[in-house]
Amino acid sequence: MNKFETVEAVAVPLEMPNIDTDQIIPARFLWRARSEGYGQLLFNDVREAGGFILDRPEYKGAEVIVADKNFGCGSSREHAVWALSDAGLKVVIAPSFGDIFFNNSFKNGFLPIVLPEQRCNELRAALARNPGAKVVVDLENQTVTGPIGVNDGYGQDSFDIDPFRKELLLQGVDDITFTLSQGEAITAFESRYLAETPWI
Amino acid sequence: MKTLFDKIWDRHTILVRPDGATLLHVGRHLIHDGSRAGFRALAAKGLPLRSPERTFGTPDHYVSTASHDVNAIPEPQRREMVTAMTENQKQHGFTMFGLGDKRQGIVHVIGPEQGITQPGLLMVCGDSHTATHGALGALAFGIGASEVSHVLATQTLWQSRKPKSMRITVDGTLPPGVTPKDVIIAIIARIGAAGGTGHVIEYAGEVFRAMSMEGRLTVCNMSIEAGARAGMVAPDETTYAYLQGRPYTPSGADWPKALDYWRKLPSDPGAIFDVEHRLNGAEMAPMATWGTSPEHAAPVTGHIPDPARAATAEQRGAYERALAYMDLKPGMRIDEIPIDRVFIGSCTNSRIEDLREAAAVAKGRTAKVPTMVVAGSGLVKLQAESEGLHTIFKQAGFDWREPGCSMCVGMNGDLVGAGEHCASTSNRNFVGRQGRGARTHLVSPAMAAAAAVTGHITDVRRLMAGEAA
Ligand code: SF4
Numbered sequence: 001m002n003k004f005e006t007v008e009a010v011a012v013p014l015e016m017p018n019i020d021t022d023q024i025i026p027a028r029f030l031w032r033a034r035s036e037g038y039g040q041l042l043f044n045d046v047r048e049a050g051g052f053i054l055d056r057p058e059y060k061g062a063e064v065i066v067a068d069k070n071f072g073c074g075s076s077r078e079h080a081v082w083a084l085s086d087a088g089l090k091v092v093i094a095p096s097f098g099d100i101f102f103n104n105s106f107k108n109g110f111l112p113i114v115l116p117e118q119r120c121n122e123l124r125a126a127l128a129r130n131p132g133a134k135v136v137v138d139l140e141n142q143t144v145t146g147p148i149g150v151n152d153g154y155g156q157d158s159f160d161i162d163p164f165r166k167e168l169l170l171q172g173v174d175d176i177t178f179t180l181s182q183g184e185a186i187t188a189f190e191s192r193y194l195a196e197t198p199w200i
Numbered sequence: 201m202k203t204l205f206d207k208i209w210d211r212h213t214i215l216v217r218p219d220g221a222t223l224l225h226v227g228r229h230l231i232h233d234g235s236r237a238g239f240r241a242l243a244a245k246g247l248p249l250r251s252p253e254r255t256f257g258t259p260d261h262y263v264s265t266a267s268h269d270v271n272a273i274p275e276p277q278r279r280e281m282v283t284a285m286t287e288n289q290k291q292h293g294f295t296m297f298g299l300g301d302k303r304q305g306i307v308h309v310i311g312p313e314q315g316i317t318q319p320g321l322l323m324v325c326g327d328s329h330t331a332t333h334g335a336l337g338a339l340a341f342g343i344g345a346s347e348v349s350h351v352l353a354t355q356t357l358w359q360s361r362k363p364k365s366m367r368i369t370v371d372g373t374l375p376p377g378v379t380p381k382d383v384i385i386a387i388i389a390r391i392g393a394a395g396g397t398g399h400v401i402e403y404a405g406e407v408f409r410a411m412s413m414e415g416r417l418t419v420c421n422m423s424i425e426a427g428a429r430a431g432m433v434a435p436d437e438t439t440y441a442y443l444q445g446r447p448y449t450p451s452g453a454d455w456p457k458a459l460d461y462w463r464k465l466p467s468d469p470g471a472i473f474d475v476e477h478r479l480n481g482a483e484m485a486p487m488a489t490w491g492t493s494p495e496h497a498a499p500v501t502g503h504i505p506d507p508a509r510a511a512t513a514e515q516r517g518a519y520e521r522a523l524a525y526m527d528l529k530p531g532m533r534i535d536e537i538p539i540d541r542v543f544i545g546s547c548t549n550s551r552i553e554d555l556r557e558a559a560a561v562a563k564g565r566t567a568k569v570p571t572m573v574v575a576g577s578g579l580v581k582l583q584a585e586s587e588g589l590h591t592i593f594k595q596a597g598f599d600w601r602e603p604g605c606s607m608c609v610g611m612n613g614d615l616v617g618a619g620e621h622c623a624s625t626s627n628r629n630f631v632g633r634q635g636r637g638a639r640t641h642l643v644s645p646a647m648a649a650a651a652a653v654t655g656h657i658t659d660v661r662r663l664m665a666g667e668a669a
Contacts, residue, residue: 016521017514017518020628020630023631028610031280032277045631045636073394075327075628076326076344079345099397099427099428100344103347104344164360165360175350175358179356179358182214185223186214186355193212198454198457200227200228
């Protein structure tokens with residue numbers, strides 16, 4: 001996993017609420033090997049219908065999505081994060097997320113940011129007024145600034161992130177390594193647990 | 201004062217970091233043929249499976265429902281998803297119910313059926329519908345592929361913060377023809393598809409107390425469609441009676457000990473929930489979805505809403521997009537929605553009671569549209585056949601198939617055609633879920649059978665009253 005560095009990149013506003021993981025990556029592609037890459041399949045069916053915002057030239061090279069409520073709801077498929085990440089995206093900002101998608105993101109060096117609904121609406125509106133404008137996502141300082149380079153008065157927001165997740169993202173390490181270092185605590189727990197409920 | 205959820209969470213907490221991140225012990229880990237990426241990640245790190253005795257699996261997503269010969273899976277890549285599981289089993293030695301074993305089935309059907317799922321356990325599976333197992337009073341989370349590899353390697357799971365708690369109380373008595381599926385769809389229509397986000401739901405009240413174990417499994421299954429992390433029902437005599445004597449349930453001297461532990465699990469009387477909802481079961485009716493989110497649902501006696509009257513601009517947009525995709529008009533009666541195909545199956549509704557419910561409606565009637573019935577496990581299929589349900593289905597022209605996930609998600613090639621309206625007992629009506637351009641209407645097994653024999657969404661209570669199809 002790569003270290004998560006500050007992102008300064010084009011941001012795409014996605015207006016639909018409840019974007020589910022079946023839309024992000026349709027089920028029929030899930031047997032592909034991770035190494036084949038999923039980027040070209042991101043939003044496959046929506047894109048094939050034509051006119052999808054991510055395909056507009058202004059948004060080429062986008063690394064940030066600003067979405068509406070409940071982004072990534074539905075299936076637990078981590079492929080949804082792989083597809084976003086393989087397509088070059090690094091951050092999704094939304095008022096809320098599907099819980100499993102949210103968890104999956106961090107495991108792939110991908111940052112989901114929760115901002116208040118009102119601020120997400122304002123940010124999407126500002127990006128729609130300035131197509132192709134960039135935003136800055138600074139994980140170290142937990143801020144989103146945007147759109148930059150345009151005089152459009154959106155400004156800056158701070159966001160919350162769990163310190164453990166932040167640390168793993170900034171260091172680019174996964175949590176298995178860390179957990180294995182807690183082996184003694186796990187073993188001690190298990191013997192106690194089994195003594196109490198031996199049938200499990 | 202603790203909730204059921206608090207009690208299980210606390211009991212499985214190994215350590216809490218100063219920042220609140222909690223390492224939880226996983227009592228039982230369920231895997232399926234889509235869990236391959238987790239094993240690959242394990243191999244890439246050169247790590248062994250930490251607890252084969254706590255790992256149980258079955259192939260379900262990619263298996264053919266025409267035949268359980270693995271070679272019946274036509275595409276090599278899909279076939280490999282199933283054969284890779286067999287190889288992983290050989291290498292790591294977990295318990296597997298493979299193709300050809302009558303215990304094979306949808307992972308969320310076989311967990312309870314085998315007694316692997318038990319009250320007070322923390323369970324995970326790389327599948328969002330893991331919430332199903334909460335029906336027995338377990339805390340069961342769906343997890344992603346990276347988390348699967350973490351559990352395989354460590355038998356633990358990190359949660360950066362504890363989910364909030366929500367209690368949904370449904371009192372009253374359900375009217376005839378109203379099933380557990382209608383209850384959960386009505387709940388989602390009320391609280392919204394994101395209504396449970398970040399929460400663990402406990403279903404409480406007279407309706408769930410009176411509900412069978414199988415009905416509770418249907419309700420908890422769709423907790424994720426309400427956005428929740430998990431759903432649960434406190435264990436009671438119904439739970440214990442269901443579990444006793446199942447293959448992986450405690451037996452002998454362990455049984456009374458287990459009962460003792462289980463009886464302490466229900467939420468303490470004064471326990472506080474972060475959010476409370478109340479619904480009246482007596483007012484519920486058979487439900488159907490008309491749109492592309494499970495919250496787009498209405499009683500079968502109702503109408504498709506007019507986007508112009510939506511509460512917010514955002515909802516209006518969502519309704520308009522949904523109706524365009526579904527090719528339906530505002531104001532249309534729900535029971536006039538035409539149906540081209542019917543699917544009875546999935547981890548939501550493929551247990552024996554579901555099949556009985558569908559067969560009762562199908563009996564003596566004839567399908568007007570292609571209809572597929574897929575039992576949730578080999579054991580459910582055998583039970584149905586011993587009761588003669590398969591004969592009823594076949595006489596009605598329904599297709600009686602081998603167990604698997606099938607048309608719920610179509611990964612095995614059982615797909616709904618573009619533009620077709622499918623009455624489905626599954627759990628998701630998302631755009632493209634059952635196939636590209638497929639239009640899904642979520643209903644109960646009885647309502648699905650009613651749609652099959654009439655060719656449109658039909659109030660099953662009319663057929664129950666003896667009206668001809
Ligand atoms: S039946 Fe459907 S929802 Fe259930 S596990 Fe299979 S694909 Fe997932």
